[in-house]
Amino acid sequence: MNELAIICADDDPTVLSSLEMEIKNLVGNDYLIELAENGEDALEIYEELSEEGNEIVLFISDYLMPNMKGDELLKQIQERSPKTLKIMLTGQADLKAVGNAIKSANLFRYIAKPWQPEDFRLTLISALNSYHQDKELANFYADLEKKIEKRTQELQTKNQALIKLNQEKNEFLGIAAHDLKNPLSAIQGWAEMIIEDYDDIPKAEIIDVNRLILNSSRQMFELIKNLLDVNAIESGQINAELSCVDILPTVQTLVDSYSERAKTKNISLQLHRQNNPYYALVDKSALQQILDNLISNAVKYSPYAKHVNIRMRQFEKTVTCEIQDEGQGLSESDKKKLFGKFTRLTPKPTGKEHSTGLGLFIVKKLVEAMNGNVWCESELGKGTSFFVEFPAFLL
Ligand SMILES: Nc1ncnc2c1ncn2[C@@H]1O[C@H](COP(=O)(O)OP(=O)(O)OP(=O)(O)O)[C@@H](O)[C@H]1O
Numbered sequence: 414m415n416e417l418a419i420i421c422a423d424d425d426p427t428v429l430s431s432l433e434m435e436i437k438n439l440v441g442n443d444y445l446i447e448l449a450e451n452g453e454d455a456l457e458i459y460e461e462l463s464e465e466g467n468e469i470v471l472f473i474s475d476y477l478m479p480n481m482k483g484d485e486l487l488k489q490i491q492e493r494s495p496k497t498l499k500i501m502l503t504g505q506a507d508l509k510a511v512g513n514a515i516k517s518a519n520l521f522r523y524i525a526k527p528w529q530p531e532d533f534r535l536t537l538i539s540a541l542n543s544y545h546q547d548k549e550l551a552n553f554y555a556d557l558e559k560k561i562e563k564r565t566q567e568l569q570t571k572n573q574a575l576i577k578l579n580q581e582k583n584e585f586l587g588i589a590a591h592d593l594k595n596p597l598s599a600i601q602g603w604a605e606m607i608i609e610d611y612d613d614i615p616k617a618e619i620i621d622v623n624r625l626i627l628n629s630s631r632q633m634f635e636l637i638k639n640l641l642d643v644n645a646i647e648s649g650q651i652n653a654e655l656s657c658v659d660i661l662p663t664v665q666t667l668v669d670s671y672s673e674r675a676k677t678k679n680i681s682l683q684l685h686r687q688n689n690p691y692y693a694l695v696d697k698s699a700l701q702q703i704l705d706n707l708i709s710n711a712v713k714y715s716p717y718a719k720h721v722n723i724r725m726r727q728f729e730k731t732v733t734c735e736i737q738d739e740g741q742g743l744s745e746s747d748k749k750k751l752f753g754k755f756t757r758l759t760p761k762p763t764g765k766e767h768s769t770g771l772g773l774f775i776v777k778k779l780v781e782a783m784n785g786n787v788w789c790e791s792e793l794g795k796g797t798s799f800f801v802e803f804p805a806f807l808l
């Protein structure tokens with residue numbers, strides 16, 4: 414039902430009807446007005462109205478009634494419904510009863526009988542206003558509390574994310590520092606050796622040592638370049654400038670360059686392609702970086718005398734490049750970690766190549782920035798295929 418209700422209890426029927434009339438004059442049909450001639454009936458009416466889902470706004474009770482007095486009745490109502498406002502009518506100035514009711518029933522007002530209609534009217538208006546203001550305030554606070562709870566939760570989530578990011582950054586810094594320390598201390602050692610033994614070292618050996626220094630500095634340079642890329646990615650600074658590019662020349666150049674380098678491992682690279690361009694919507698320098706890592710990985714993690722196949726495929730909406738090797742392949746658990754940061758997994762470089770474990774992380778972020786896709790299919794002992802797919806540009 415959900416109506417607003419006022420209950421009046423008085424053992425005098427004339428008082429009851431005059432209460433009803435005066436209340437009705439003020440509130441019209443906005444409230445249900447229920448009358449009871451004693452405390453028990455009043456409690457019963459209260460229970461019924463509440464069970465039906467009505468909201469009992471005001472309870473007016475006479476003090477002097479047989480069996481149950483007004484202060485006791487209002488106390489019981491207070492126990493059931495603290496929000497309901499209570500007014501007591503007192504025939505004679507019974508201050509003790511009023512005091513009781515104020516304490517135990519949180520009495521809103523008392524009205525001395527006989528009352529002046531205007532006094533009654535003003536008391537009623539003030540009671541109803543007070544009830545609705547309290548209700549609005551309660552709703553407002555409930556709403557506020559919900560908002561505060563939601564914001565607190567949001568802040569906690571953000572805080573946790575920040576803590577995680579900070580931990581990651583520390584970890585990142587630790588690994589980076591460690592990876593830089595090794596080549597740097599090697600360079601230092603070789604430089605010291607040249608200074609100390611310059612007169613005794615044959616020229617050819619100095620050149621060899623310098624080669625080692627060069628190699629170590631390249632490693633450090635590569636790591637720093639990757640670290641800067643990761644930093645740019647994580648601070649949201651990937652600026653992929655997409656344009657229509659035939660990706661074939663980039664693949665071809667990389668295949669030629671890695672074929673040369675792979676000769677030392679007796680690994681051959683073969684490009685499978687149709688006789689047509691493969692236009693895609695990509696950023697040319699990011700494309701080069703992506704394919705470079707995937708092809709370099711295939712060579713880096715393949716044992717000697719294996720083959721690497723690079724297959725170009727043109728679909729209706731995409732252009733795909735598959736880089737397939739005959740290396741040791743990846744386990745299921747390695748596959749899950751593949752595109753993370755600093756992931757040096759079970760397969761190790763087969764020709765002492767350097768590995769920072771950042772390549773595939775960068776590849777994935779760059780591919781995503783170009784609305785492409787990269788994934789891996791691999792079977793332990795058989796080899797690995799990396800697929801990279803870009804949106805095709807149809808002329
Ligand atoms: N084709 C592959 N076959 C087998 N394992 C691979 C292959 N490609 C990558 N991996 C494994 O995944 C790891 C991560 O590769 P990723 O390219 O991210 O880093 P990396 O090659 O070690 O270093 P770099 O940052 O120089 O690329 C490698 O260390 C290797 O264990």
Ligand SMILES: [Mg+2]
Nearest residue numbers: 706710772773
């Ligand atoms: Mg790599």
